[in-house]
Amino acid sequence: MPISPNQGSTGGGTTVTITGTNLSGTTAVNFGSKSATSVTQVSPTQVTAVSPSGTGTVGVTLTTPGGTSNPVPFFYVGAPFKSSLGATSGPLAGGNTISLNGTGLSTATSVSFGGVTATPTVSSDSSLTVTVPAGAAAGPVGVSVTTAGGTNNGLTYTYVDVPTITTVAPTSGPTSGGTAVTITGTNLDSTDSVTFGGSPAPFSVINATTLSAVTPPGTAGAVDVVVTNPAGSDTEVGAFTYIAGPGI
Template sequence: MPPTLSTVNPSQGPTTGGTTVTLTGSGLTGATAVRFGSTPAASYTVNSSTQITAVSPAGAAGAVAVTVTSPTGTSNAVTFTYVAAAVPVITGVAPTSGPTSGGTSVTITGTGFTGATAVNFGATPAASFTVISAGQITAVTPPGSPGGAAVTVTTPGGTSSASANAYFFYAAPPVLNAASPAQGPTAGGTLVTLTGSSLLNAGAVLFGSTNATSFTVVSSTQITVTAPPGTGSSPITVITPGGTSNPVGFAYVAPPTLAGLAPNSGPTSAGTVVTLTGANLATATTVAFGTVPVAFTVVSDTQVTAVAPAGAAGPVTVTVTTTGGTSAGLTYTRVATPGI
């Protein structure tokens, strides 16, 4: 009694062949041939008396009869349809940029991706890829050189053509050379100029682990950024599609405080040397008696000496301004010289 066939699954495949199909039926033991139309299967395996797996040969678009032959005869036919595979088309790549080191997970959208056998970035195969559907592939970028790389998908229907929507741009890693100024108050607000290279398309500027909320990419070699509040040493880094830059130093300076003046009074004439004591005085930029800046010497982080200016008799407020801000004032009193 000849074999019988009941189903073929899947029931269609590309004209290029290579589809693995499962044939079910009965009396399949000892099969000597599996044919798609008049063409022998590329290969086949008899799994049991009720199942054969076969690989379709190449064929013309359209339906063909699949049959199994054994020593007892040839089976009835089941239908397999050859479908002309469409050339894949890419309509989008996201994200469109990433580091030259590779490793970016990219979603490719378009049509005709079923059966994709290759995804390339320029001439380099993707590190890996997964066909999600006929309209979507996820791929991991290989390493590449700075610049644009055409993304292509190859299927049994052919290879997609390059288009404006099918490019991935490799970005060189950002490099920082300097931050100016390299310190500022703990309250933040210092406008810092960063210089370096490959700074375009920066997505974040960090002071330590804190994101700066305000920055401007001036050029590929310069960024201006407003320092957020912080304390201590907070190295600055820049993040771009090319990766994270090397750090450059930035230090937060605590605001100055004054604890005492010695002496705390003097004549209305100039020249009295006053010793100011306190904390966080090392970066002093100004000592003022009222609104009048005076000559001064930073002795240590806790001591500054200043020369009192001439002024009217009475109290005047003494302040110290440093990189960390301006201190609260202490009172210095000018005493008029008694008349004769």
């Protein structure tokens, strides 16, 4: 007498299909010593029942006017606990793979990002990976994991859109570097790096539309300014010009 699924939440509520023979007239389905909260006769060979709350492993039995069946094991699973995300932000287009750590993840069937679900790859009871689906809009969304034990929320993932550069001011400075530059644009609050001619520059995020950076030393001439965040990069070609100092 197989049952499917053979595991469910400790809180109960799992609909289980029991398949066998001579099941007509089923009067009761028990999970250990507890009665199922609902029993439905589907056919002479199939019955569905909703599990009550419980813990550990219990025997499921079915009773008809002809007697009670042999017990079949059913495993109660606790709700998952999520402790951390391997990455807490990524591109609005999705497609990046991140890890999720916690406990009770071995039976995970889906991970939801703001209501959009993805199917995870389970590595162990404490770890899984999932490819992030595309987001509806830039910004934070709740992350939930569904397992045989239930659904757990509590983590946040932030969708990030590609940055854009509108202005760089001032547009020139000495080759020795050290020029304070203001960069304006969009989606700048998640900036990972700023480069001038390929050289990284120290920077501070002012807000979503403004960055403050200090030019690194460079070679005389115009160089590209590049701003990068988890969603990608934007390049302002020849936006800053290094000027050589006078020589005598």
